[in-house]
Amino acid sequence: MTTAPSPKDPAPPAVTPLLIATDVRTAFHTARGPVQAVDGVSLTLGEGETLGIVGESGSGKSVLGRTLMGLITDGPGTSVSGSVLLGGTDVHALTPAGRRALWGTEVAMVFQDPMTSLNPVKKVGTHLSESVRLHLGLSRAEARERAVGLLRQVGIPEPSRRADQYPHELSGGMRQRVVIAMALACGPRLLIADEPTTALDVTVQKQILDLLRSLSEELRMATVLISHDLSTVAGRTDRVAVMYAGRLVEYADTAAVFDRPRHPYSSALIASIPRLDLPPHTLLPAIEGSPPDLLHPPPGCRFAPRCGRATDRCVTQAPRLAGRAGDRDTGVVACHHPLGADEEATA
Template sequence: MSTPTALLEVEDLRTTFHTPRGDVRAVDGVSFALAAGETLGLVGESGSGKSVLGRTVMGLVASGGTTTVSGTVRLGGRSVHELRPSARRRLWGPEVAMVFQDPMTSLNPVKRVGTHLTETLRRHLRCSRAEATERAVDLLRQVGIPEPARRLRQYPHELSGGMRQRVVIATALACDPRLLIADEPTTALDVTVQKQILDLLGSLVAERGMAMLLVSHDLGAVAGRTDRVQVMYAGRTVESGPTRPVFAAPAHPYTDALLASIPRLGNAPHTVLRTIEGNPPDMTRPPAGCRFAPRCGFATDTCRDALPVAAVVPGGREVACHHPLRTAVLEGAGHGR
């Protein structure tokens, strides 16, 4: 999965949580590479392992106690999980940063906005208080917050949800990271603000030449703002490739079902929305074969007994399915078999 120009290389990454009910393989053998200036969308239902993957890549989840992490994560050629904890912490900010789902819980409610920004700047860039304050004002201005100097003196609860998320983005960008992991960055925001935040992230990636891993269950948000997409189900990658071909002609039944469940503006009023029948598997006891087989209308005995291996299909894509959708494989366009 690695490439000569890859900034981030993830190979056979596995994150297992040991619980009283059994082991939960939240991330189970995921691989991908991400180059500078490229945006990769990570999509799937809640519980598919997207957020755990993002946190494991950043080094926030490490082996020890009730958790086991294996596989390789290389950032700029360095193995993240082989670094000492102190060296790993030095990566957070200048090398890799994360925009978390809920800005109200990721920001400290008893610290002013300015403190969140200046602490990061002073710790990593070793600048003076005055320099950090000046840069903090500039960062807030860059992310579109009006009256940035005044906002530095406010607490998170005094800001709207959209402005709080912009503060989180400004904090993540404070030290010019090479990789930005955006974990559901528009959660709980209204549609207008969602578009503003996604447009902001896209413009910042283009201006700074960063790589971005965009974690989302919103296929519409991913469709127009990513170069490639990786579809996850029950901890595994079921399909990956350039965003446009994957969304135009999905090769995996799960990807096709996700796209079919999106409401369409052209549908008549009261049209019944399509859903994916059944429930995701119990991750302490996953199926022996394809994990989507119990919910798949095309499943055969082979699907239920043998775990599919990812194979290359036309269009530079990979799909882990015993019976990939023929329309995608043979014709490269359309939905269905």
């Protein structure tokens, strides 16, 4: 008598990513020609996940963040292509009014400099109450109460008194907390933090980064953390996307990128991070040369002129991303000669 095979456990239901960006391209048209600031970037981000986007200044990180949010769209002087789906909604297919309705409730951004993000002639409470009255339909009294609660949530002491102060009356760290509170005011599902610790001292930087992480975990909010400093995203993100000259060169689990970087550029960035175990006055490795001019980018790998592993193939043929984005060990890398698992991070 043949025994029937035992039924297998049902597969877990597929989880639809909150953010799906496919082949995103953003160009600025200048008098000298088009500048391709973002060139074919594809990313996914699930609910509650944190993604770090890193790279040198000018690599396209901030432009990508603004494009994902829909702040940069097709228009005079700009060209945007590709698909950005947020919760199944095509951000760039919306009308301007549709995108404005999305901002604050579905996606919000923390900008680099809080002094330019805050209106100097408006009180802190007014900054916070305006958006909740517009998007949530709260009364003036209800909006005031929520504003004070948001200030308390981001760790600002005496929130009632601070709500009646102007931005210039607060410290830099408090102003950044106000900007974070503004971003959280309407309960967005995705938060994009663009260099949120710029111009803050080291102690305050840690406080702000820890605050963002705790809020993300508490609210199950997806977060994109943009930074030129890899140490900022270490230990605070689930995955890291490394950008260079507008392109994605490596995309993998955070631990994999730091422990086993596969792209020479990722390796060089990690090697340049100061380490406590090095003797005093030790010179850090530096990446020679400069990023390419995006008006006239090189035909092959854009990192080839600065890479010690470059060959003739690298100079003439642009590498494509290879690997599996879901592989926690290797991820994907765009390199003809990726680093092996036994090679340490060196500049």
